Amino acid sequence: MKLQKRSTTISPFAGISFVNKEFENIGMSQLIDNELGTRVKTVGYYYSDIIKNLVNVYFGGGDCAEDIQTHFGKHLKSIPGNKVPSADTILRGIKELAVPNTSYVSKQGIAYDFNINAKLNILNIKSLLLTGQLNEDTCYDFDYDNQIIATEKYDAKRTYKHNKGYFPGVATIGNKIVYIENRDGNANVKFEQASTLSRAYGLLKENGIRINRSRMDAGSYSKDIINVVASNSKLFYIRANKCAELFRQMTEINTWKSVEINYINYEVASIPFTQFSEVENYRLVIMREKNGNNQIDMFTEDTCVYRSILTNDWQSTEKEVIEYYNQRGGSEKLFDVMNNDFGWKHLPCSFLNENTVYLILMAMAKNFYNYFVEKVSMVFEDIKPTTRLKRFIFSFISVAGKWVRSGRQWMLKLFTDKPYEALVV
Numbered sequence: 056m057k058l059q060k061r062s063t064t065i066s067p068f069a070g071i072s073f074v075n076k077e078f079e080n081i082g083m084s085q086l087i088d089n090e091l092g093t094r095v096k097t098v099g100y101y102y103s104d105i106i107k108n109l110v111n112v113y114f115g116g117g118d119c120a121e122d123i124q125t126h127f128g129k130h131l132k133s134i135p136g137n138k139v140p141s142a143d144t145i146l147r148g149i150k151e152l153a154v155p156n157t158s159y160v161s162k163q164g165i166a167y168d169f170n171i172n173a174k175l176n177i178l179n180i181k182s183l184l185l186t187g188q189l190n191e192d193t194c195y196d197f198d199y200d201n202q203i204i205a206t207e208k209y210d211a212k213r214t215y216k217h218n219k220g221y222f223p224g225v226a227t228i229g230n231k232i233v234y235i236e237n238r239d240g241n242a243n244v245k246f247e248q249a250s251t252l253s254r255a256y257g258l259l260k261e262n263g264i265r266i267n268r269s270r271m272d273a274g275s276y277s278k279d280i281i282n283v284v285a286s287n288s289k290l291f292y293i294r295a296n297k298c299a300e301l302f303r304q305m306t307e308i309n310t311w312k313s314v315e316i317n318y319i320n321y322e323v324a325s326i327p328f329t330q331f332s333e334v335e336n337y338r339l340v341i342m343r344e345k346n347g348n349n350q351i352d353m354f355t356e357d358t359c360v361y362r363s364i365l366t367n368d369w370q371s372t373e374k375e376v377i378e379y380y381n382q383r384g385g386s387e388k389l390f391d392v393m394n395n396d397f398g399w400k401h402l403p404c405s406f407l408n409e410n411t412v413y414l415i416l417m418a419m420a421k422n423f424y425n426y427f428v429e430k431v432s433m434v435f436e437d438i439k440p441t442t443r444l445k446r447f448i449f450s451f452i453s454v455a456g457k458w459v460r461s462g463r464q465w466m467l468k469l470f471t472d473k474p475y476e477a478l479v480v
């Protein structure tokens with residue numbers, strides 16, 4: 056094998072130029088600087104430079120800010136007009152955007168820290184409106200869940216999974232993250248969740264986003280939480296916790312319907328639910344199936360496993376309610392994407408409030424990725440709107456290219472036969 060080496064400015068990540076161009080064309084940089092304001096005059100980089108280049112790191116396959124110096128910096132600097140900050144500058148920018156924690160004290164007298172960064176959450180919502188992924192005066196379906204992020208950071212607390220970490224609450228609309236509020240890892244999932252949801256619904260409403268249906272797991276099954284959800288949604292679907300009163304009501308049901316859901320046979324029924332209020336017209340949708348080991352349950356005195364969903368939807372059948380609730384698995388998959396594709400499992404800072412900034416910025420990166428990959432999928436046959444980041448990097452970002460100056464203008468020369476030219480406006 057013969058080898059010939061040439062010193063040149065050819066970049067193996069030339070596809071990132073299209074990402075940067077779209078970032079600027081749609082006005083994302085302008086939106087960021089308008090919402091976050093300017094940094095001190097002695098600083099040479101805007102917040103838009105910091106966020107755009109942080110996005111570039113992950114779009115190029117990196118997993119930490121330091122990769123901008125060790126791997127991607129020289130390639131990003133080859134893009135005409137692109138100002139590339141150092142990793143230290145990126146981390147300083149993240150810390151500048153942090154806000155102080157808010158401490159809440161439980162009935163037992165235990166204080167828990169929450170971090171509520173309204174400015175960045177508003178920026179995230181406005182970025183979704185800018186890209187057309189959300190539209191004002193349109194109703195959407197809303198999901199909420201808490202995600203443990205394991206980390207050994209300075210102020211991380213021990214979680215119920217017996218590891219140290221944070222326990223942020225995350226609201227989503229489809230595959231888009233619309234609100235994040237970080238909290239101590241040892242905080243109970245129900246603690247102050249009603250307040251968190253009130254803030255999330257409130258910011259969406261302020262920006263013209265309406266909620267049709269809300270869907271949550273049993274971690275939201277509480278009277279005060281359900282009151283907030285019901286007052287901000289037309290319909291809601293929340294997994295009900297098991298309790299003695301619920302078991303008593305289930306055992307008194309005489310009429311069950313047989314349905315098939317995902318090729319499994321269940322028996323289903325509905326009963327009015329008045330445990331939280333005699334006034335509200337709530338419905339408990341119950342499903343049961345044989346437990347498989349023929350062991351008799353001491354509460355129900357039969358061999359069935361029971362599950363129930365609390366809702367105010369009386370129009371849908373039991374099967375429709377259950378199937379809709381089961382679709383929330385798609386929102387839970389989003390956590391896997393954030394952890395493995397967009398850096399949530401590698402938090403860069405030492406404190407809760409600083410890492411909250413990072414979580415929200417990476418959510419913005421993921422939302423922008425949703426927008427950009429859908430646009431690319433209209434041109435590239437091997438890329439779909441659901442394509443994961445790693446495959447997108449191999450199929451689109453990893454292309455040899457070189458910026459050359461010709462006729463008083465910059466031209467990107469690509470060494471490929473893929474249809475990149477269709478993306479040039």
